[in-house]
Amino acid sequence: MGAVGTALAGALASAGHEVVACGRRPLSSIEVTDGEAATTHPVRWAAEPGDVGPAALTILATKIHDTAGAADWLAASTSEGGDVLVAQNGVDQAERVGPLVGTDRSGTDPSGAGPRGAVVPALVYINAERTAPGVVRTRRTDCDLVVPGGEEAARVTELLAGAGLAVERSADFTTAAWRKMLTNVSANPITALTGRRVEVLAEPQVAELAMRVLTEAVAVANAEGASLDDADARDVLTWLQALAPGSTTSMLQDREAGRPLEYDGLTGTVVRLGDRHGVDVGANRALLSLLSAVSPAPGAGAR
Numbered sequence: 001m002g003a004v005g006t007a008l009a010g011a012l013a014s015a016g017h018e019v020v021a022c023g024r025r026p027l028s029s030i031e032v033t034d035g036e037a038a039t040t041h042p043v044r045w046a047a048e049p050g051d052v053g054p055a056a057l058t059i060l061a062t063k064i065h066d067t068a069g070a071a072d073w074l075a076a077s078t079s080e081g082g083d084v085l086v087a088q089n090g091v092d093q094a095e096r097v098g099p100l101v102g103t104d105r106s107g108t109d110p111s112g113a114g115p116r117g118a119v120v121p122a123l124v125y126i127n128a129e130r131t132a133p134g135v136v137r138t139r140r141t142d143c144d145l146v147v148p149g150g151e152e153a154a155r156v157t158e159l160l161a162g163a164g165l166a167v168e169r170s171a172d173f174t175t176a177a178w179r180k181m182l183t184n185v186s187a188n189p190i191t192a193l194t195g196r197r198v199e200v201l202a203e204p205q206v207a208e209l210a211m212r213v214l215t216e217a218v219a220v221a222n223a224e225g226a227s228l229d230d231a232d233a234r235d236v237l238t239w240l241q242a243l244a245p246g247s248t249t250s251m252l253q254d255r256e257a258g259r260p261l262e263y264d265g266l267t268g269t270v271v272r273l274g275d276r277h278g279v280d281v282g283a284n285r286a287l288l289s290l291l292s293a294v295s296p297a298p299g300a301g302a303r
């Protein structure tokens, strides 16, 4: 459980759900501070996949490059079905996680057709800052999560009911995912590279760079089937500039903690797709070069 996992776990615990924390460090409770109010919730810690047991809902909230590392946890919690909410950034959550869920991974079932739950992508708009293991500060706007339309996402949304989360359904999830991606290919690299929180995006020269990054990403998004324009790029920058004072990014937190940076599935994706579609992605490529100089791409094979 990191920043997002703890924030979502706190919300589910407050709705009365039993929460199991799958992780490498023992955890008996979590604390979530939203605004001034801190709430503490008990959790059961599972030290290894064999301790998890079947779950009605599994939330995967690792960094993109750690997805494959979570495979045994996912196989264990979905061995009898149950849905998976993929609370990760990027644009291909379902493709990334689908193969890891609910299939017989022992090799004894050649059809690979174990029980299957649904894999539902979630675009996370909660700004979550982990200040200690199991301790998180959230800064929220009027939307916490965006999930697709359809029956499977409706079932997951129902499970989340009562958790105090503002969940939106999007009938055009490709566009919604790329809109969220715009926040991450601009704010995350720029904050991580400058070592400053999102307020850095208010500086005129930085805002100009962010707009170049965003307009390139909009062209890539549209080549991938999204429906965005330069006004959306402007809106995303305005949204980022209006985030609560002190808001950070997941990539800046990783840089500060000396952890690998999650750029391959974000800026790396924009650059690869830009090259494939013949879209100029010069500003994104420059950020990618700088990010790779700061931290070698972790798990580039685990996109």
Ligand SMILES: NC(=O)C1=CN([C@@H]2O[C@H](COP(=O)(O)OP(=O)(O)OC[C@H]3O[C@@H](n4cnc5c(N)ncnc54)[C@H](OP(=O)(O)O)[C@@H]3O)[C@@H](O)[C@H]2O)C=CC1
Binding pocket: 001, 002, 003, 004, 005, 022, 023, 024, 025, 061, 062, 063, 064, 066, 069, 070, 087, 088, 089, 124, 125, 126, 127, 128, 129, 130, 249, 250, 262
């Ligand atoms: N933080 C934020 O505000 C936002 C983040 N996001 C996205 O959400 C996703 C999660 O981000 P965030 O919560 O910030 O990330 P964190 O780094 O805070 O949390 C990731 C967690 O995954 C755990 N983990 C990684 N590999 C394994 C494994 N093999 N087994 C068990 N646990 C594992 C880590 O454990 P350990 O602590 O032991 O390393 C860590 O606790 C990312 O895709 C991010 O881009 C989206 C919106 C906002």
Ligand SMILES: CC(C)(CO)C(=O)C(=O)O
Binding pocket: 089, 124, 125, 126, 127, 128, 183, 184, 187, 188, 248, 249, 250, 251
């Ligand atoms: C929107 C933003 C930039 C902040 O929550 C984010 O998604 C992240 O930190 O990864």
